[in-house]
Amino acid sequence: MGKYAFFIWTSYGISAAVLIGLTVYLWADLRKQARILARLEKEGAPRRPKAMGPADDPVREGAG
Amino acid sequence: MFDYLANPARFVRFARIIGPYVNVLTLGVLAVGIYWSLFIAPADYQQGETVRIMFIHVPAAWMGTFCYAYIALASAVSLIFKHPLADVAAKSAAPIGAAFTFLALITGSLWGKPMWGAWWVWDARLTSMLVLFLLYLGYMALWQMIEEPVQAGRVAAILGLVGAVNVPIIKYSVDWWNTLHQPASIMKGGGPSIHPSILTPLLIMIGAYMLIFTALILLGMRGEILRRKVRNMRLAQAEGGAHG
Numbered sequence: 001m002g003k004y005a006f007f008i009w010t011s012y013g014i015s016a017a018v019l020i021g022l023t024v025y026l027w028a029d030l031r032k033q034a035r036i037l038a039r040l041e042k043e044g045a046p047r048r049p050k051a052m053g054p055a056d057d058p059v060r061e062g063a064g
Numbered sequence: 065m066f067d068y069l070a071n072p073a074r075f076v077r078f079a080r081i082i083g084p085y086v087n088v089l090t091l092g093v094l095a096v097g098i099y100w101s102l103f104i105a106p107a108d109y110q111q112g113e114t115v116r117i118m119f120i121h122v123p124a125a126w127m128g129t130f131c132y133a134y135i136a137l138a139s140a141v142s143l144i145f146k147h148p149l150a151d152v153a154a155k156s157a158a159p160i161g162a163a164f165t166f167l168a169l170i171t172g173s174l175w176g177k178p179m180w181g182a183w184w185v186w187d188a189r190l191t192s193m194l195v196l197f198l199l200y201l202g203y204m205a206l207w208q209m210i211e212e213p214v215q216a217g218r219v220a221a222i223l224g225l226v227g228a229v230n231v232p233i234i235k236y237s238v239d240w241w242n243t244l245h246q247p248a249s250i251m252k253g254g255g256p257s258i259h260p261s262i263l264t265p266l267l268i269m270i271g272a273y274m275l276i277f278t279a280l281i282l283l284g285m286r287g288e289i290l291r292r293k294v295r296n297m298r299l300a301q302a303e304g305g306a307h308g
Contacts, residue, residue, distance in 0.1 A: 001113045001116070002112075002113060004112065004113045004114045004178055005113075007114060007117065007174045007175065007177065007178050008102075008113060008114065008116050008117055010174055011117045011120060011121070011170070011171040011174045011175070012098075012102070012120060014167070014170055014171070014174075015120050015124070015167050015171065018163050018166065018167055019163065019167075019276060022159065022160065022163050022280065023279075023280065023283070026159075026280060026283040026284050026287060027283060029287045029291075030283060030286055030287040030290065033287055033290035033291050033293075033294055034290055036294050037290055037293055037294050037297070040294065040297040040298070040301065041297075043301070045297040045298070045300055045301040045304075046297065046300035046301070046304065047293075047296060047297060047300065048296040048297075048299075048300055049296065049299045049300045049303050050300070050303060052296065052299075
């Protein structure tokens with residue numbers, strides 16, 4: 001790659017770092033939310049506040 | 065199919081099943097694309113070896129723009145049909161689009177220095193891409209500022225739609241203004257003006273970046289749906305504590 005090696009490898013290196021970093025961040029966030037959800041379910045927490053009917057629940061099981 | 069997946073619980077189940085297949089396909093196509101880009105594709109007759117930067121710069125720029133169009137479409141669905149999964153889709157696409165746009169700006173700068181002699185010029189294409197990056201930051205900040213997800217979704221959807229005016233400006237900036245940036249070479253009248261030996265790895269890398277987007281949006285949407293479930297349960301738990 002001659003005299004342009006620095007520019008080429010830096011481009012590929014930064015791209016890899018950003019995309020791997022984003023993947024790890026999203027994966028870690030998913031695992032964290034899943035852990036908290038499992039703990040709340042174990043504690044027997046209700047699925048939604050009383051004031052929120054099933055129709056207002058943004059993640060209701062039957063939405064769609 | 066769309067109607068079936070518009071149910072958050074069903075979507076999570078679907079994403080968990082297809083996620084591993086998408087990941088494997090992404091890694092496979094990416095490996096082929098990177099190897100082809102770095103070791104098989106010839107040097108360009110004018111730009112020499114720096115053409116290898118194009119194989120990651122162009123897909124990043126396309127995906128950065130595509131993600132915003134995706135956010136605008138999801139925002140329209142959210143505002144018109146008030147479907148919560150549209151909000152989740154729009155919110156989850158923002159960090160992915162911001163990352164692609166950031167990479168387009170950085171790799172463009174690393175390509176511009178040896179070819180133009182400058183890291184940055186305030187020309188129409190570069191400036192409109194910078195505006196796109198700032199729009200992503202503003203959009204994500206808006207989601208962070210408003211705690212209640214339904215209300216945040218409404219406000220963010222308006223910004224998502226208004227900001228979409230920048231998408232055609234990016235696309236046609238090289239035609240509307242005199243710019244240092246080269247004009248369209250793939251999506252243009254009369255077909256692509258790139259030699260197949262360079263066009264092939266470029267198209268493989270564009271495919272790989274689309275697969276990266278698919279893998280990350282599945283991951284991000286699953287995380288966001290769980291976060292909303294957690295929020296509801298915490299509110300309900302706090303309510304129970306207050307009443308008890």
